[in-house]
Amino acid sequence: MNEKVITTDEDLIYWCENCNIPIIKKQGEDLTCPCCESSIKYLTTDIRPVFPEERLLIEILLNKPLEFLEKSVWASNNRYYVNGEVFSITSKHYKKYTPEEIISQLKKFAFLNKSEFFNKYIDKFIVANRNRANYLYTEACEFIKETSKDYPLENIILSFSGGKDSTVSADLAVRALSEPSLVHIFGDTTLEFPMTMEYVKRFREENRKAIFKVAKNKEQDFYKVCEDIGPPARMLRWCCSMFKTGPITRVLNNLYKDKQVLTFYGIRKCESVSRSKYNRVENSADAVKINKQTVASPIFYWKDIDIWLYILGEKIDFNDAYRLGYDRVGCWCCPNNNERAQFLSSIYMPEKSKKWQEFLISFAKKIGKPDPEIYVSSGKWKARQGGNGLESAEDVKIKFANCTAEDHAKIYQLNKSIDEWFYELFLPFGRYAPELGRKLVKERVIVDIKTNIPIISIQPFVQEGYEYSVKIKTMNVEKYDDLQRMIAYQIKKYNACRKCLKCESLCKFGAITIKYDEYHINPNKCKRCKMCVTPKYLVGGCLMDRYLKTKN
Template identity: 65%
Template sequence: SNFYRNQQILTFYGIRKFESVSRSKYNRVEKNTESVKIQQQTVAAPIFNWKDIDVWLYILSEKIDFNDAYRLGYDRVGCYCCPNNNSRAQFLSSIYMPDKSTAWRNFLIDFAKKIGKADAEVYVDSGKWKARQGGNGLAAAKTVKLQFTNCTSEEHSKIYKLFKPYDDELINMFTPFGKVAKDLGQKLLQETIILDAKSNVPILSLQPFMQDGYEHAVKVKTLNVENHDELQRLAGYQIRKFNACRRCLKCESLCRTGAISIIGDSYYIDPEKCVHCYKCMNAKYLAGGCMMDKYLRTK
């Protein structure tokens, strides 16, 4: 997305609707904001309606090389541990790669026990482990769940749990709201004030905070607005990004001015380029404020 900021991108996939139930629900050409990760991307699947016989006739007639695993009896070739593998593929894997197959089964059984399944072996061998788990059992799942307490001493203030120390990266996350003004906050409290982009009126106050049960925390106070809850909701989006970002680049692709850069472990919003359009905080494009909320959220 960095290379083609304002250009439409056409991407081709080799998927077919007959490959799985989930893929049968896709469209041959997809533009939906929820389905397409890179925002200016249009995804097309030219062979979407092809059946297996169509693919093989094309491969054989054109003398195209193909994976030798098909010669061993596999009807689908991918990762040996893929949950989309059928029982036939699992059986063949147990023959051709017994060590990996056994190690994978043992891993699944241990994981099933970890998430509290009563009969872990039956759960694994019956294929129930293949159901989408979200972030169930993963340590990363806790980072997408916003944990906060209401401040008892100040109105319109919430204290949010952070999973890493309060720092300039978190403060920078609030650039879309307006001007970040560290000099206007109370220095003893390490407070930062955010000024509304249009009116220059203070609308947010941020400060690191000590809270029982939280190793790291930030207090967010909303100021001079009619809808404090809405502003806190958007602030929560940015805190979720700070806690949960796995550098998926969705935010980067949403920004039409190229203000958002996600490089290595760093998420940065350039205040010189940001036009405060709130697109990176719009639930239409990012439900929950972060793509990881979709992938790691548990019921």
């Protein structure tokens, strides 16, 4: 499908001093305001509205409560525009008052913080940019219809996070396809903003025809996992697999089995460097986190201001966290959150924020940081890499010895006794042949799926210094080392599995399930594609290798 690029860096934000509103224009277009025909001047590349709740907070930080009540206030990151004049809010402003002092001031002026002037400017903004809104809507609807034409409606899914982007993407899909009963999947990470959960509740009440599924990992406790393998960091976001994509995969497997589905996401190119590398439609195993789906984004080329133009222009309900000043509403304690988000959480979620802060300091002490408070307050915990200082880091270290009595045989150390499900880890290599193993030594044999020739022998082993161990011999293959390397990945999974659910998400055939601390592979579903033992798709053979690997 040929992608139609609807917006580029040429789409810029201009300011009408007469109307006091932003105007979206392309470079080279007539630089006059559509409402009053006054000349407009360049302002910035993107911008968002500042709602009265956030505006009051900014005024308090500046020690000017209600100073901007009657003015048009917009923002881009830490830059605020008041009637087109810019100033910055920096970290020093966040440290000027304690959260308690700010909360007291917010309560004091709340009853005077009216929306009258805000609404007036928003109404003008919508009228002035109506042509832009119409163009965006028409193009997005055409994209949705074209992308979904080969899928039955029951195989079309709307990924619903409770954020503004997924809200718009879902609304566009329902309108474009004239189908209010599409499947919506909400991934409840257990780390959602309270405002997100309130919004999801409202959405379900207002969209009763929608098929709304909640994906939630009820088997894991976030803080207990953090205690075991450390808190998520920017490069170590195990939480995404464990609490989001993994549970969503389970819902998809339950609903669709082996069927391929089309999921409309609220991903936008301008959100981050990583997302700028995506395509508007993705279905490759390299790019898609859940391999049974093709993902597409109707709003891929939209800016922040476009999202708000659509939401406010169509009067769509949205997450109240945005009114407070949050610019993203994923997990409230995400290591990717900026300083403003952390500051806002200390005000609007003081108990949660305090608990998280105390945990981080405790963790810093646990791994031997000499200055734990500074380590946390400076944000260095977000840059943490690997499992240094953690006892659990031992679980990803493959310990083995070459067997001196047999060629191509290794004795692997395990950290627990062999359970029956241990043998299932070898099913990606072939078929279990119970008739071939030597029962006296409890040997299990795996045969090649095509030739029925034995290729792996698995035998419990007793050796001094190895409390639990297993001897694994490879045979009748051309590349013994390659096979042993993949076998080592499975040993690592057995020792280190934390039920992160990455393997479940990776398997497009639904052959892998992880329940009750056991890793199961269904021999009838497994197609021996070996994706689950290939570094290209699973670095180190197990996601825990990345999170717990240590440096000397």
